[in-house]
Amino acid sequence: CVNDLDTSPIDPRVEVSDNVYKNQENYLKVLSKVYGNLSLSGQKGPSGDGDINGIDEGHGQFLRGLFYAMEYPTDEANNCWQNEFDLSFGYTTLSYAASNGYVTALYSRIFIGVSYANEFIRESTDDKLAARGVTDQAFINTIKGFRAEARFLRALYYWYAIDLFGNVPFVTEADPVGSFNPQQKKKAEIFQYVVDELTEITDGSGDEKLVDSAPYGRAGKYAAYMLLSKLFLNKNVYTFDYDGNSTIPARYPSGVAADYTEAARYAKLVIDNGGYTLNSDYANNFRADNHLSPELIFTVPCDGARTQSFGAMTFVLSASLWTDWSGLEDNYGTSNAWGGHRSTEEFVAKFAEGTDTRAMFNRELMRPTNDDIYDFKSGVGVVKYKNLDQSNTIGKNKSHPDIDFPLFRLSDAMLMYAEAVARGGTGDRATATTYLNQIRTRANQGDISDTWSVADLLDERARELYWECHRRTDLIRYGVLTSSEYVWPYKGNSETGAAVESYKNLFPIPQNEIGANPTLTQNPGY
Amino acid sequence: QERSVSGKVVDENGDPLPGVAVLVKGTTKGGTTNFDGEYKITLSEGETTLSVSYIGYKTQDIVVGNQSIIDFQMEVDAExxxxxxxxxxxxxxxxxxxxxxxxxxxxxxxxxxxxxxxxxxxxxxxxxxxxxxxxxxxxxxxxxxxxxxxxxxxxxxxxxxxxxxxxxxxxxxxxxxxxxxxxxxxxxxxxxxxxxxxxxxxxxxxxxxxxxxxKKGSKGKIKIDYTGNVSYAVPNGKIDVLGGSEYSALAKQLYPNISDQVGTASTDWQREVIKGAVSTDHNVSVAGTAADKLPYRVSVGYTNQNGILETSNLERFTGNISLTPKFFDDHLSVNLNLKGMLVKNRFADNGAIGEAVSFDPTRPVKDGSPWDYGHFTWLDASGNPIVLATQNPVARLEYTNNTSDVRRSIGNMQLDYKLHFFPDLKANLNVGYDYSWSDGSNIQQDSLKATFPDKGFRSTFDQEKRTELLDFTLQYVKDIASIESKVDVMLGYSWQHFYRKGSDFATNGDGTIEKTPFTPYSTESYLVSFFGRLNYTFKDRYLLTVTVRNDGTSRFSPDTRWGLFPAFALAWNIKKESFLDTSDKVSTLKLRLGYGLTGQQNINQGDYPYLPLYTQSTTTADVQVGTNPDGSPIYSQTYRPNGYDANIKWETTATYNAGIDFGFLDDRFTGSLDGYIRYTSDLLNVTPVPAGSNLNNQVLANIGNLENRGFEFNFNAKVINNSKLNWNVGFNLTYNQNKITKLQASDDPSYDGVYTGGIAGGTGLNIQVHSVGYPSNSFFVLEQVYDNSGKPIEGVFVDRNGDGQITEGDRYRFQDPAADVFMGFNTNLAWKQWDFSLNGRVRFNNYVYNNVNSVNGVLDRVNQNGTWNNVTRDALETGFVTGTTLQKYSNYYVQNATFLRLDNLMLGYNFKEVAQGAINLRVYTTVNNLAVFTNYKGLDPEVDGGIDNNVYPRPTTFLLGVNLGF
CATH class of the missing domain: 2.170.130.10 (TonB-dependent receptor, plug domain)
Known part of the structure; x- marks a missing residue:
């Protein structure tokens, strides 16, 4: 009979959204997916029920896409997978195009994160809770905290959106789910929105607040301060309006002192009040048990048993290893060696090898030359990440490491403080020097000279933060990602390096997106 | 002078046939046989010939002469x-x-x-x-x-x-x-x-x-049939790779410094895994009418088919019961069908085919290796298998056991009731089901290199499916002689329920690591429909059909779930016009015109695409949300809000068709010609949605249009038709052109389209695209540049967008896998007790991407990842060295796979006088896949989807069979 047509899902894993929120335990599960967009590729780890379409599930994972975008176009890393190189890739040579599948996937991942956050925020308002008959005040308060976390994550995703793509569409929980064309906003407007949101959930007057000390894996107040510091440090980049002159400069105009003051202030709040300390052993920040490190402010937790994918740390670790290296399991905790990304002698030369404990490289079978972009062995292996704990015990799963990816950590705050002060922000240069020396001392390096300059910090950041997805942003802030001022092997598809067009400072809005949303304007140059 | 003639009419089995018309030829004088098949007729002077006719039987004319008793045995008229x-x-x-x-x-x-x-x-x-x-x-x-x-x-x-x-x-x-x-x-x-x-x-x-x-039960006495055969499948050619010595010479030339690593054996890996295979098939059926009331047919079948790729096998048991009794003076017809089957499969991993192509021919199959149970395996310095090296295909097949058991039953009962008080009206009730239960497992042994470092692999699945059906129709048929019309009206209701549940689970060999967490699933959908059809015939030659169906599906929202699908057709049976009625030359001539709308709800995207759904994670896709006091992590399951389109609705196809049926010389030559255009609109398509507007980057939505246009022709000829020799020839031809006319909300000319057609040789590489203005699945490739001698130049392509460099922007659409024209032909010949038949097919301008050569046709393959691999001969012909992604996108590998295939050849002999004619015995032999004629460079030009990679080769099969009937 006709009433049979009114079905609802009978699958044990699937629920209509109204039913999900009938159970109070499920609020955390929905919020967890907003976090999980950073670490997972789908609902059936490691693969089988992917979140996004149109790309291999592992390739479309957020952290994997972020690593491609933030590391391969820089001096820190390059990729030799010829199968992915020319047409679909082009990251290493900075020749990415609007139809690039990886650009599309990362863009999709960022906005799916925004959408997940919007959905949670939309479904957890006071009105919705009241309509569902929730009266338990303790639960209501918990939800307010969750909402602050969702707003933090949304801000984080929007930060990546303007950093990578410039002017992007803007949607919030006020928008419906369906088919409409979100309006494109200038990155300066989104910058302001993100700053306002982060300010509100930390020091604002509302009741949706991040806690001081967040549970591990979650965002607390200091993660937000860290992000605020980054936003202000790069504000000159994020607020530059290229619409009028239709070109993107290789070097953005300098920022104003007030912004660097804010960057320094937020960094200082993290350093002084966050309760984080430098780990005495640098390497412990990148091991299977790095969740124990007191230095990590915000991470993307991965786990061999519970949080599996073919992106995230599985990718970062396995792609850095070469199959013929000896003792793969003993030294790195996995024998899954994909031979994907490595570095160059030119980059490694920034380290005082032999003394600098941050220099974790493997030259076995490697050639020092950069003569073959398709050959992993042309370059230097980087073995910073290990699926081994501090006692060298292999993680739970030899295929999927337990390493948590360190998105924000204390030494980055210290370096940002120093840079903000050096760029004219209000602060104390002597304190900054102390921070730099703490970092250097831990690395078994001598004190930095008193006359250190902004320029010196770029190399220090490379040594301290390499392969942690900061490099592209740093090079742009220093005006050298695209220019001829600083080149490295494979930049501009040249063995020794060459300048590229300055519009490469932004990635293109994906071609798919331009077709789906005709109201968008493509970035200049693409 | 009047005289009377009487007799009995029996059917082909000798049983009395009631209701047979016995007429004086050329008149309407006469009657029908009674229940015992008897007739009696009175002839007047000059009436010399009787004509006996009955539907389904050949009409017989007999000159009475001076006989007074004439019996007839009717012959079935197959036509x-x-x-x-x-x-x-x-x-x-x-x-x-x-x-x-x-x-x-x-x-x-x-x-x-x-x-x-x-x-x-x-x-x-x-x-x-x-x-x-x-x-x-x-x-x-x-x-x-x-x-x-x-x-x-x-x-x-x-x-x-x-x-x-x-x-x-x-x-x-x-x-x-x-x-x-x-x-x-x-x-x-x-x-x-x-x-x-x-x-x-x-x-x-x-x-x-x-x-x-x-097949259904037959009238008359019991008939027992046995058919059985044994067949031998022979591998049919090989992919052209280098032999041992040839390879060895090439390796030494390319890698003089490390050429001492080359082996000394000469192994034909394809022949090691692909071998001749024997299969058998047996079927017994019993048909007849029980107690003169209950026509029945019962059959059982057993098939044991071995594949030519080692270890592959299918064993099938089938049973079939059909009962077709009639009750209440034939007012109630019952049609009961029950089918059951059990299939036991063992699947061979097709990956072994690719491995056999690329495995180093200078290595022995076995060398006492500690891995792969003594089979040769590539090992690294520390004695572990090299993960990226090619697996020994012989070991892979032997130590993988991938099996499934499928049990399925389909059954239905139709009650067709002609109302006693109003026999023009018939009611039909059809209830049916389709039930299946299947399970299986895939076990790969520990110590098989393919499973390193997981120490083996095991997965299991199970599934239960149920479909239930209820149809009810009323049919009214009336001849209205007064207005020379016939009306046939049918109204119906249909309800169908589809349900499926199952689970998947996989671990490594010792069960310590979950590879696929236990994932149960279940889902269902319903279809409810009301439909009707009117067939109106005027003057026996002007025909009108109107049908309409109103379908409801649970897959769409209450606002969009009902779809109305009307259709109209007109036909003119010209043969029945007076000017052709008596023509000997034109025996059939009919014109047909039709238009109709049909829908599509089989969306392949789950049963609830319009609902806002959340999916839970498995235990391997959880997120850490904190730490317990003892330092152990706290994990939270995640709930993912899924993308959806609340407005999703039917995809609709409008079809226009015009056709003509013809027959000449008493239908010795028959055929038809049809032309059609089909427009599909509101195409259900997984399409990119504006970022941020939905909960996925691509959502199933009704965006896009496409069209198909073409014509079909078929022709059959009874070239020779006499009592000794029958020779028939049949031919058909189809032309179809497919084109996408819209894909996106906005028509952005720079939009490539939807990439599809994944190829081997890299993760996420697609060689095909759905683009506006082109056939679906068009190849999307770079245009290869050739030197003066016609040899492709590696890495050199036409800069089609003229930007001075070769990038993905230079790709263009080049051909598609669907044939422009396909043809079928068959002929059969019967001479005395011999019969012979031959069938074949032609496909014209179907294109295939030769993925075998694009991966294996490059010289760098010879030594890669520290191991040695064979290459296809194409590597020597092109001289390609590195095989970059650019090269894989070359249109050089998109090859015209036009072919002519001789599918079946049969020769049979019927023994007539076995046991005084009580037994029909027929012996026959066939050859399947006799020959293929093509210029395609790969093994077989017939490739489903158009990407030739690891296709299980089609053998040539020789068969000897016997039919026995009692």
Whole structure:
């Protein structure tokens, strides 16, 4: 009979959204997916029920896409997978195009994160809770905290959106789910929105607040301060309006002192009040048990048993290893060696090898030359990440490491403080020097000279933060990602390096997106 | 002078035949036989000839002479039986059919080593294109009727078995959903092609309908038939790779410094894994009428098919019961069908085919290696297998045990009741079910290199599927002589429920690591429909058919779930016009015109695409949300909000069809010609949505249009037809052109389209694209540049966008996998007790991407990842060295795969006088896949989907069979 047509899902894993929120335990599960967009590729780890379409599930994972975008176009890393190189890739040579599948996937991942956050925020308002008959005040308060976390994550995703793509569409929980064309906003407007949101959930007057000390894996107040510091440090980049002159400069105009003051202030709040300390052993920040490190402010937790994918740390670790290296399991905790990304002698030369404990490289079978972009062995292996704990015990799963990816950590705050002060922000240069020396001392390096300059910090950041997805942003802030001022092997598809067009400072809005949303304007140059 | 003649009329079995018309020829004088088949007739002076006729039998004329008792034995007229064609929810005389319908009877089926029903039909029907996925036992196939009308939704035709529409999504563990019917039990296939014929199936009819009718009980005494055969499948050529010494020479030339690593053996890896295989097939059927009341047919079948790829096997047991009694003076007809089957599969990993192509021919199969149970394996310095090296294919097959057991039953009961008080009205109730239960496991042994470092692999699955069906129709048929009209009205209601549940689970070999967490699933959907059909005949020659179906599906929201699908057809049976009525030359001539709308709800995207759903994570896709006081992590399951389109609705296809049926010289030459255009709008397509607007980057939505246009021609000739020699020839031809006309909300000319057609040689590489203005699945490639001698130059392509560099922006659409023209031909010859038949097919301008050569046709393959690999001869011909992604995108590898294939050849002999004629004995031999003629550079030009990679090779099969009838 006709009433049979009114079905609802009978699958044990699937629920209509109204039913999900009938159970109070499920609020955390929905919020967890907003976090999980950073670490997972789908609902059936490691693969089988992917979140996004149109790309291999592992390739479309957020952290994997972020690593491609933030590391391969820089001096820190390059990729030799010829199968992915020319047409679909082009990251290493900075020749990415609007139809690039990886650009599309990362863009999709960022906005799916925004959408997940919007959905949670939309479904957890006071009105919705009241309509569902929730009266338990303790639960209501918990939800307010969750909402602050969702707003933090949304801000984080929007930060990546303007950093990578410039002017992007803007949607919030006020928008419906369906088919409409979100309006494109200038990155300066989104910058302001993100700053306002982060300010509100930390020091604002509302009741949706991040806690001081967040549970591990979650965002607390200091993660937000860290992000605020980054936003202000790069504000000159994020607020530059290229619409009028239709070109993107290789070097953005300098920022104003007030912004660097804010960057320094937020960094200082993290350093002084966050309760984080430098780990005495640098390497412990990148091991299977790095969740124990007191230095990590915000991470993307991965786990061999519970949080599996073919992106995230599985990718970062396995792609850095070469199959013929000896003792793969003993030294790195996995024998899954994909031979994907490595570095160059030119980059490694920034380290005082032999003394600098941050220099974790493997030259076995490697050639020092950069003569073959398709050959992993042309370059230097980087073995910073290990699926081994501090006692060298292999993680739970030899295929999927337990390493948590360190998105924000204390030494980055210290370096940002120093840079903000050096760029004219209000602060104390002597304190900054102390921070730099703490970092250097831990690395078994001598004190930095008193006359250190902004320029010196770029190399220090490379040594301290390499392969942690900061490099592209740093090079742009220093005006050298695209220019001829600083080149490295494979930049501009040249063995020794060459300048590229300055519009490469932004990635293109994906071609798919331009077709789906005709109201968008493509970035200049693409 | 009057005299009387009497006698008895019996059927082919000698049983009395009541109701036979016995007339004086040329008059209307006469009568019909009584219940005992007896007649009596009085003849006047000058009346010399009797004419005896009965539907389904040949009319006989007899000169009475001076006889007073004349008995007749009627002969079945196969042609007349053909004349009734099955259409949805009923049947119609062929001469009254208005749509594009073709029927293939058991007599015309393809012969030989055939285990899958669709192979009986291949090449027989214009507009129906069948491509098997390969030569594996029980392999599935892709059936396309007049091209595909959808992109991401299903393009499979609806298949109706004895009145039960089956779920096209198939059964887990069975490659071919049609395999649930034993080909020996099939009586006819009826293919409904145009919308005026298919619209009665409304929302499921956009890709045509195939109605399968199984054999039923016969009148008269018991008949026992046995058919059995044994066949031998022979591998059919090899992929052209280098032999041991040739390879060794090349390796030494390319790598003089490390050439001492080259081995000394000479192993033909393809022959190590692909070998001849023996199969058998046995079927017994018993048919007859029990107690003069209950026609029955019972059959059992057993098939044991070995594949030519080592270890692959299919074992199938089938049973079939059909009961067709009638009650209450034939007012109530019952049609009961029960089918059951058990299939036990062992699947061979097709990956072994690619491994056999690329494995170093200078290595022995076995060398006492500590890995792969003594089979040669590539090891690193520390004695561990090299993860990226090629697996020894012999070991892979031998130590992998991938099996499934599928049990399935399809059954239905139809009650057809002619009302006692109002016999013009018939009521028909059809209740049916389709139930299957399958499970299976895939176990790869520890110490098999392929499973390193996980120490083996094991996975299991199970699935239960249920479909329940209820149809009810009322049919009113009335001849209204006063206005020379005949009216046939049918009204119906249909309800069908589809349910499926199951689970998957996989771990490493010792169960310590979950590879796929235990994942149970279940889902269901309903279809509810109201439909009607009017057949109106005026003056016996002007025919009108109107059908309408209102379909409701649970897959769409209450606002969009009902779809109305009307169709109209007109036919003019010109033969019955006075000016042709008596023509000896033109025996059939009919014009047909049809228009109709059909729908598509088989979306391949779950059963609830319009609902806001959340999916829970498995235990391997959780997120850490904190730490317990003891330092252990706290994990939270995640709930993912899924993308959806609340407004999703039917995809609609409008079809225009014009056709002509013709026959000459008493139908010695018959045929038909049809032209059609099909417009699909509101295409169900997984399409990118504006970022941020939904909960996924791509959502199933109704965006896009496409069209198919083409024509079909078929022709049959009885070249010679006499008592000693019969020679028939049949030919059909189809031309179809497919084009996408809209894909996106906005028509952005720079939009490439939807990438599809993944190729081997890298993760996420796609060689095909759906683009506006081009056929679906067009190849999207770079244009290769050739030197003066016609040799492709590695890495050099035409800079089509003129930006001075070769990038993805230089790709263009070059050909597509669908043939422009396909043809089928068959001939059969019967001479005395011998019979012979031959069938073949031609496909013209179907293009194939040669993925075997694009991966293995480069010299760098010889030494890669520290191991040695063989290459295809193409590497020597092109001289390609590195094989970058750019090179893989070259149109050099998109090759014209036009072919002519001789599918079946049969020679049979009928022994007439066995046991005084009590036994019919027939012995026959067939050759399947006799020969292929093509210029395609790969192994086999017939590639489902157009990407040639690891295709299970189709063997040539020799068969010896016997039919025994009692």
């Amino acid at each position: 007349q039986l053909d004349e009734v064609v099955v259409i949805g929810y009923g049947s119609v005389k062929k001469e009254d059919a208005t749509g594009s319908i073709e029927t293939v009877n058991a007599n015309d089926f393809n012969q030989g080593a055939i285990t899958s029903p669709q192979d009986l039909l291949n090449g027989k029907v214009a507009g129906v294109n069948i491509t098997t996925t390969g030569g594996a036992p029980g392999a599935g196939s892709t059936i396309r009727i007049r091209g595909g009308s959808s992109l991401s939704a299903s393009n499979d035709p609806l298949i109706v078995i004895d009145g039960v529409p089956i779920d096209s999504e198939g059964v887990a563990g069975m490659q071919n959903p049609l395999n649930s019917v034993n080909p020996n039990d099939i009586e006819t296939f009826t293919v409904l092609k145009d919308a005026s014929a298919t619209a009665i199936y409304g929302s499921r009819a956009s890709n045509g309908v195939i109605i399968i009718t199984t």
